[in-house]
Amino acid sequence: MSELIHRRPKSLNIVIWVFVLCWVVAAGFPFLWTMWGSFKVQGDFFSKADWTYAISGVRTQIETGGAFTGDGYFGAWVTKSFWTAALNTMIVVISVVVISLTLGTLGGYALARSGKKYAFYLLMLALVFRAMPHITLVSGYLLPFFEWNIWGHLPTAIIVMVAINQPFTLWMLHSFFLNIPKDLDESAMVDGCTRFQAFRRVIVPVMWPGVITTGLFSFLLAYNDFTVTATLLGQSSQTMVPKIASFLGTTQTEGNVMFAVAAVVSATAPLFILVMFFQRQIVSGLTAGAVKG
Amino acid sequence: MKNRTFFWFILPSLVTMMLFIALPIGSVFIQSLHIEHTTVLKEVKNCGPFGCKLEMQVDVDATSQLKKDRPLGKFNGFGTYKNRNHLAVSELSTAWTNSPTFGVFLSEAYNLPFYRALAFTLTYTFLVTPLVVMLGFCIALAVNSLPKRIKGPTIFVSLLPMIVTPLIGSLILFWMIDSEGILGASLQWIFEDPSLSLKASPTLTWAMLIVYGVWHSAPFAFIIFYAGLQTVPAETIEAAMIDGASRWERTRYVILPHLVPLIVFIALIQLMDNFRVFEPIVGFSAQASATSLSWIIFNDLAGGEGSFFGSAGATSVLTILGVAVLLIPVLFRTWRDFKGKVV
Amino acid sequence: MATLWGSRGGAVLDGEGSTEAVTSTTVLTGAPTWGNNARPASTLWWDGIAISANISDEDAEATFIAMMHGISSDVIKANNDATVWLGDGYTPSAASAGVTATAAGGAAPYPMLPFMGTLHGALGAEISDFLQGSESAEQALMDVEAAYTAAATEKGFLK
Incomplete structure (x- = not known):
């Protein structure tokens, strides 16, 4: 764009800066604040006396002898073995991403190359499936899963999340494969390859940017899920998000808020790193469906 | 591509979707038509740490035998749909005849759990969606006019509310607005009301959840609008400037029309996503003042007071019907887009 | 005056998250009676033992022995302040005085019924x-x- 467009009156510039600043604070400050508070004791982070205790750490000084404490982290990770939940989350997330992408690339490729009417109807069906609230599907699983005794196992949750993830994965990879020129694999087939050989030798080497972007979103879906993991996994196979919910306590069981705060910060950290490294892919993935369509 | 090849490529994906998405939709419906068998009772002597007495107890053997014979339970038709905890047909018609004004009827209806959840779900959906579109658009315009160096970090921070786990995001905000947290305490100080608590008032709880919803989804709209802004042809804007169009006029008559397809896209996606609002209610422990359709289903399944599969099924079917209504414009739009393009 | 769960008493009286002004002036006592009744107007929600039906008989027996040991008076004496006990050998603390008084007053057990x-x-x-x-x-x-x-x-x- 030309320089002409960028020249703005000073007052408008101030408005823009103030607005962006407000938004950035609204978007970022809660995370900073919670991270800061996770190193305090409950009496400071939720102070009955004065909220500035959270900054000065008065009770933390009294109870632990320092301005910061790792008690919340120790309690969550060691005492309440949050690490098993972290491990379970890792297993679930990696499996979901790998299986989703394997099934999704095959299906997405077929949908992009078919050109038949039924491929379009399948895509429409996937759109309908994507719109289904996850909890309505879960209420269909629960009874049969109890009956077959497969409730509470990680593989059950994994395959369910793969299925829930498929419509989105199919759509995204389908639109990605559409952008890979048809001639590429078709010329390989002219050279005597079967369709699958052409896919493996010609398409697989060039598909990684799209697969990585789609994989990021599969990762986020599996990592952020609460509905499926909270209802299909039991105490022994719990993942991070339902575990955090259990730290909050119920009427019958006592919780520990500071454990939950520490666990929340621990669970958010990987997402921060993810956004830091893959910001470009996330942005392009979000816009792929919208801007082109 | 040959039909046969296509079939083998799509098969694994299709099988998982059919098994875990299509089949449950059917089984949920069948489930909703059944209720549990009537429990068989027997009289037994029960001794606890506080003495013995005769009491009626469930005959476990007889009841489980019934269950074994017919695992689905007792057929109840649409009874669960019509009962007080769902569509409440008879309660509503009584309220209709007995209510002097329409307002009274509405408040009677709001007293029923299904309609209460529906009221919140719809309010949330139809308030959050336009607010997200508006806020996202404003952020995109503002960020677009920042110097290049600052754009990257700004986008990074902006993505956080959307990327972070919904339950975690709502917990983080919930802890801040707790009356002992930073925002809650500040609000008490600003309004000079030490008893002010956002959690105690239903209205404020709704407002809080809606603010959360906008906070969580605005980045989505922002990113899409921001990308859309990059595609606005510079020549058109320059031509408008030469014609003497003011900044406001350029935004209104050049940029906005260019982004209309994106507004439609964001609105449709957001309508569907907001309709399933669930995690923030758990995170904010807001169920006393605000419940959603998804939340009632979750509560029926895993609320800690036993599972109500029939109820969960009935609410699920009703929710799916709601989603179907919201889906129609999406399907219509996709249909139209695709007709000329691919097939 | 406030009515609260007996097991929550400890959190009110310990140093964490509470202030000196609260802990030094708070006393926990049994539930009040109502009308001319001598019985406290409260119920006792006690923890029971459950063994699932689908484990082997040996496991069930071992579980039963372990759990009976868990509520023996030796264990209670050794872990006096870990929780509020209803068994023999328990010495009430300030935090559990209320619960113990309610139990001694003959409060009814909570009706543990399937519905x-x-x-x-x-x-x-x-x-x-x-x-x-x-x-x-x-x-x-x-x-x-x-x-x-x-x-x-x-x-x-x-x-």
């Missing part, structure tokens, strides 16, 4: 309107009854 869960669900969902002041107690109780009737019918407790 109580359903009733809790109905109470939890409908009583909040009354507690928030947006509904009369009568209306809230009527709602509870209606919600319970629908849920208990589904559960097979009512015809």
Whole structure:
């Protein structure tokens, strides 16, 4: 764009800066604040006396002898073995991403190359499936899963999340494969390859940017899920998000808020790193469906 | 591509979707038509740490035998749909005849759990969606006019509310607005009301959840609008400037029309996503003042007071019907887009 | 004056999250009686032992022995302050004085009946309107009854 467009009156510039600043604070400050508070004791982070205790750490000084404490982290990770939940989350997330992408690339490729009417109807069906609230599907699983005794196992949750993830994965990879020129694999087939050989030798080497972007979103879906993991996994196979919910306590069981705060910060950290490294892919993935369509 | 090849490529994906998405939709419906068998009772002597007495107890053997014979339970038709905890047909018609004004009827209806959840779900959906579109658009315009160096970090921070786990995001905000947290305490100080608590008032709880919803989804709209802004042809804007169009006029008559397809896209996606609002209610422990359709289903399944599969099924079917209504414009739009393009 | 769960007493009296002003002036005592009754107007929610039906007999026996050991007076004496005990050999602390007094006064055990869960669900969902002041107690109780009737019918407790 030309320089002409960028020249703005000073007052408008101030408005823009103030607005962006407000938004950035609204978007970022809660995370900073919670991270800061996770190193305090409950009496400071939720102070009955004065909220500035959270900054000065008065009770933390009294109870632990320092301005910061790792008690919340120790309690969550060691005492309440949050690490098993972290491990379970890792297993679930990696499996979901790998299986989703394997099934999704095959299906997405077929949908992009078919050109038949039924491929379009399948895509429409996937759109309908994507719109289904996850909890309505879960209420269909629960009874049969109890009956077959497969409730509470990680593989059950994994395959369910793969299925829930498929419509989105199919759509995204389908639109990605559409952008890979048809001639590429078709010329390989002219050279005597079967369709699958052409896919493996010609398409697989060039598909990684799209697969990585789609994989990021599969990762986020599996990592952020609460509905499926909270209802299909039991105490022994719990993942991070339902575990955090259990730290909050119920009427019958006592919780520990500071454990939950520490666990929340621990669970958010990987997402921060993810956004830091893959910001470009996330942005392009979000816009792929919208801007082109 | 040959039909046969296509079939083998799509098969694994299709099988998982059919098994875990299509089949449950059917089984949920069948489930909703059944209720549990009537429990068989027997009289037994029960001794606890506080003495013995005769009491009626469930005959476990007889009841489980019934269950074994017919695992689905007792057929109840649409009874669960019509009962007080769902569509409440008879309660509503009584309220209709007995209510002097329409307002009274509405408040009677709001007293029923299904309609209460529906009221919140719809309010949330139809308030959050336009607010997200508006806020996202404003952020995109503002960020677009920042110097290049600052754009990257700004986008990074902006993505956080959307990327972070919904339950975690709502917990983080919930802890801040707790009356002992930073925002809650500040609000008490600003309004000079030490008893002010956002959690105690239903209205404020709704407002809080809606603010959360906008906070969580605005980045989505922002990113899409921001990308859309990059595609606005510079020549058109320059031509408008030469014609003497003011900044406001350029935004209104050049940029906005260019982004209309994106507004439609964001609105449709957001309508569907907001309709399933669930995690923030758990995170904010807001169920006393605000419940959603998804939340009632979750509560029926895993609320800690036993599972109500029939109820969960009935609410699920009703929710799916709601989603179907919201889906129609999406399907219509996709249909139209695709007709000329691919097939 | 406030009524609270007996097991929550400890959190009020310990140093963490509470202030000196609160801990030094708070005393926990048994539940009050009502009318001319000598019995405290409260119930005791005690923890029981459950062994699942699908484990082997040896496991069930071992579980039973382990759990009986867990509530023996030796264990109670060794872990006096870990929780509020109802067994022999327990010396009440300041935090559990209220619970012990209520138990000694002959409070009734909480009715552990299969449909109580359903009733809790109905109470939890409908009583909040009354507690928030947006509904009369009568209306809230009527709602509870209606919600319970629908849920208990589904559960097979009512015809």
